[in-house]
Amino acid sequence: MELKQEKQAYEMPYQLTYYECDDTGHPTMSMMLSMMTMVSDAHCISLGMDTATIQQTGGAWVITEYDGEVAADQPTFGDQVILGTRALAYNRFFALREFWMTDASHEKRYLHLRATFVFMNLEKRRLMSIPKQLIEPFDSPEQKRLPHLANPATIISDDPASKEYQVRYFDIDVNHHVNNARYLDWLLDPLGGEFLRTHRPVSLVIRYQHEVREGATVTSQYQLVEDTGGLSSRHALLVSGQVCATAEIGWHGV
Amino acid sequence: MELKQEKQAYEMPYQLTYYECDDTGHPTMSMMLSMMTMVSDAHCISLGMDTATIQQTGGAWVITEYDGEVAADQPTFGDQVILGTRALAYNRFFALREFWMTDASHEKRYLHLRATFVFMNLEKRRLMSIPKQLIEPFDSPEQKRLPHLANPATIISDDPASKEYQVRYFDIDVNHHVNNARYLDWLLDPLGGEFLRTHRPVSLVIRYQHEVREGATVTSQYQLVEDTGGLSSRHALLVSGQVCATAEIGWHGV
Incomplete structure (x- = not known):
């Protein structure tokens, strides 16, 4: 299995457990998003930014949005998959990241998402500018304007x-x-x-x-x-x- | 890492994810029991009894009781642990199994449980005798009387x-x-x-x-x-x- 492990992109192998899957035998959306957080944490750690290093800044990464596609064909519990992530771009307050889950040979892409991250001051419970030492290691481009992710459509009903x-x-x-x-x-x-x-x-x-x-x-x-x-x-x-x-x-x- | 992989006993390495842990950073009891089911499934599969083979009998293994100890010192997310199980004994209707979770060097035992399994006819929703082809591969002793696990104490209150x-x-x-x-x-x-x-x-x-x-x-x-x-x-x-x-x-x- 060839895995990307570079500054911008990171991949890890992962074997799906039965308790990450629902009644259909396929991973639940909730567990898939948990796996995305896991590979993004692993990417940080691979570049020397572990939880303690991040906490020293007084803040934490928070995801504000996901946007992407799920393949109709999904893996089953026990399957070996690859979880991947790439740092796409960032500016003072936002960082854009790509996520994927593929089969072990990178041929089938089961999940493909983009996510927007902000950095939250944990004490004041508000946004803070992203500490340079936590974003520069990814070597992703700094961009004044980041692409907007799609907006979820609104419920149109008085009594949903x-x-x-x-x-x-x-x-x-x-x-x-x-x-x-x-x-x-x-x-x-x-x-x-x-x-x-x-x-x-x-x-x-x-x-x-x-x-x-x-x-x-x-x-x-x-x-x-x-x-x-x-x-x-x-x-x-x-x-x-x-x-x-x-x-x-x-x-x-x- | 040395792992037991024999007929009666089976071990697998496992890395704890952050979403199997609670607020304290340690694995939740719910997730620990899920891991026990995972290693017991892996043990079955290692002896040629996969889900399809079991389903062909019209039944499924069901756990009726767990009894055991949890160490005060617990692993943290990201830690590499060993999950293990051993087929202890069985008779016509019951099978007794031991479970453990240790650190990667087998020095600390984080969890130690015994569990009673029965075999359930899925259509009739009642006990059936354990099919020989699903119990003999474990090479565990057949015993007329299996040890009783402890009984949970009863709530004594009219308004708990x-x-x-x-x-x-x-x-x-x-x-x-x-x-x-x-x-x-x-x-x-x-x-x-x-x-x-x-x-x-x-x-x-x-x-x-x-x-x-x-x-x-x-x-x-x-x-x-x-x-x-x-x-x-x-x-x-x-x-x-x-x-x-x-x-x-x-x-x-x-």
Whole structure:
């Protein structure tokens, strides 16, 4: 297996466990996003930026948006895959990163995403400029204007379908925040087993706007839309009436 | 790294991901039980018994009980560990298996459990005798009487603390059942972040009595008990008044 391990791009082999897969035997979207965070952490560590080095700056990387495609053909638990990431560009406040999951021979691309990262001051809970020592090692180009990722389409309904979720202790990860991959479980669960067993996601746009905190109750709203672009679902996660995340997912029937 | 890979015992190396760990940086009990299922599946596969071979018998292995100890000192995400299992003994209806998680040099044992397995006819939803071709490859001794695992102590209270959980689509795993590791999340979450951040589990007994099904609402009851044996929690998971699982967990303050 040939793996990219250079300044801008990094790949790691990974074997899918059964508990990262759902009822269909394929990895859940939530677990796929967790794997993207894992390879991006591994990329940082490979360039000498471990968790302690990052924490010394008083801040942390936060993902504000994912945008990309999911292949209809997905790997199965036990399969060996390659997780990859590339630092595409950055400016003072934003960094753009590419992610992929392929088969072990790089022939099939199962997942391809772009993500926008910001750097958050953990004490003041607000954006800070990206510390030079945490971005220059990637050797990616500095660009005044970064490309905009797609916007999720908005729910158009006064009374969308919705379901409530309590944030649980085990939704909090080692960064002491609700793991942003968990948002996908809240987004998708209201669609129900019958829909999720007969449809596969083919595209995803998710925008994280406000942090969901421990103890909160999350309202997950959705609307299914069928138009010339095919079948898609539009989603919003709210806490006490405030929109914390919006998303749009494209679907293929199976 | 030397790994046991023989008929009775099997080990595999495993690197802990950040999303298998909680707020404390250590693996969650739910994820540790998932890892035990993973190594037991790998052991079966190493002896030529893959999922398809097992399914041909019309049945599936089901765990009815775990009993064992958790070390106070636990590994952290990114650590390389060894997952191991051994087929201890069996009779017509029951198989007894040992599980462990150690560090890469086999010096520290992080987790040590015994588990009772039965074989379930999937169509009739009842016990069947263990097919010879699925147990003989382990070369473990046949014993008329297997040792009894410990019983979880019962909650003694008319009004125990409790919290409700909806079974979600992503609680269902590739075997089309609620993953039995998920029961641990329901058991532990009601204890709350403050307790879980300041206490580490040191022992676990869990007995699975009835299957929790998709769409169910689970009531998770618990009672904290401090006696000469130290601090422990007693748990029951109920669906529509029926007890589906009971558990007892010993705790050390940190």
